[in-house]
Amino acid sequence: MTRLLPIEEEQPYAPIVTSVEPALRAAAEHAIDWLAEVDQRPVAASRTPPELRRRLDSPLPEYPSDPVSVIDDLVANVEGGLLGCAGGRFYGWVIGGAHPAALAADWLVSAWDQNATLAACSPAEAVIEEIAGRWVIELLGLPDNSSFAFTSGCQLAHVTALAAARRYLLLGCGHDPEREGLGNAPQLHVVTGTHGHHSVDRAVRILGLGSKHLHLVPTTADRLDVPALEALLTELEYAPVAVCLSAGDINTGNFDDFRTVMPLCRLRGNTWVHVDGAFGLWAKVSPRFAHLLDGVEGADSWATDAHKWLNTPFDIGFVAIRHREAHRAAMSIRAPYLTHAANARDQLDWTPEWSRRGRGVPVYAAVKALGRRGIADIVERCSDAAANLVEGIGSLPGTEVLSPAVINQGLVRFRDPTGADHDGFTDRVIAAIQAEGTAWFGGTDWRGMRAMRISVCSWATRSADVRKTVHAVERVLTALLPGTAG
DSSP states (O other): OOOOOOHHHHSTTSOOOOOSHHHHHHHHHHHHHHHHHTTTSOSSOOSOHHHHHHHHOOSOOOSOOOHHHHHHHHHHHTTTOOOOTTSSOBOSSSOOOOOHHHHHHHHHHHHHTOOTTOTTTOHHHHHHHHHHHHHHHHHTTOOTTOEEEEESSHHHHHHHHHHHHHHHHHHHTTOOHHHHOSTTSOOOEEEEETTOOHHHHHHHHHTTOOGGGEEEEOEETTEEOHHHHHHHHHHTTTSOEEEEEEBSOTTTOOBOOHHHHHHHHHHHOSEEEEEEOTTGGGGGGOTTTGGGGTTGGGSSEEEEESSSTTOOOSSOEEEEESOHHHHHHHHOOOOTTOOOOSSSOOGGGTOSOSSOOOTHHHHHHHHHHHHHHHHHHHHHHHHHHHHHHHHHHHTSTTEEEEEEEETTEEEEEEOOTTSSOHHHHHHHHHHHHHHHOSOBOEEEEETTEEEEEEEOOOTTOOHHHHHHHHHHHHHHHHHHSTTOOO
């Protein structure tokens, strides 16, 4: 008879962890300390990748280590390598800052350690996702019968939406892409504006549609030029087309003209309209800004990020799709070992991932904590902060406002006092602001010029942060521009 060895004898080097509490408490204490101090720290990272590599890199461990020591060492070794994007003065990209309720819920997601792919794997997380998805659709003013999915981000939301579009449009041409592939399929064209986000280009390539079939339509005032779109659609004749519109230009915050474009595409037929609203769709929650999205509900699909104006942690995108069957057919899978629910929504039927986190949980917590009015307040406060930053920085010597703030986005540039290189000087000023540490802005190209992009997306940004930032930029310019002191 085989003798069964105790686990510790079978695995003599395996750590015997008698309690998870010490490591979790250590992590919680470090996290709380970080968040308590983030507004007092420089917003930019102070250590370079080579410096961090020297601290973090080591030979592959051979033997176990105490979990608390691992956490303590990790925190110590990343010091200076983290950006202060959780605070109120990070304006470089539209990435928000995790709201306390959403952050705490995300900790629970990790602790619960559920695979949110089937209701059978976690009935609670499946039901939470059902409710959270319904809430988001209602908040964004989308058709209430739309299907939805929580993805890893807006990139995968675009992939999911355009996969459903591919299914719907090609099936309308008599071709089943899921069964027959794309080899003999009618050519599907994707159309977007020159202001479109590069994640749409990437989605086209991932889906095998071919970047040569991605058509860029000129823009007028950072909105897709409607006559140019109409001319292109006529040129493409009867080919299936997915038109990707923008709700919130990444540089200026402008919105495409949904009220005009939607009827145009409907009249053409065999056309799918997708809306990239990574941050701009959330403007629908605000009574002040909802008009910018008039007509958006007429699209076929919509993509956004929860980590932006809903201020959840990262790894949460959202897609809603009008055509439920096309969405499900493009994503769903069946296997003999899977257990499918008759009385709940299986997330696997709607997402491009298999094993996944319970992304609906932080969304549920954020919406529950903030409510419609709280989310609207974040949108409006961030937009006011962006307007004040553009106005305040734009009034400083040597500064030029390129684009006043539309919702939370604006552009300024800095003029070289010698007149020789405004683009190079703008990049110098941006680098100097980052090094100064009070705030963090990034650069961009806009209409052939380098510019500093002002993006405000965090619940943590307050009026005091705006004032501190403007004063910091003034100090930087005083140091760089001769004759401006005093």
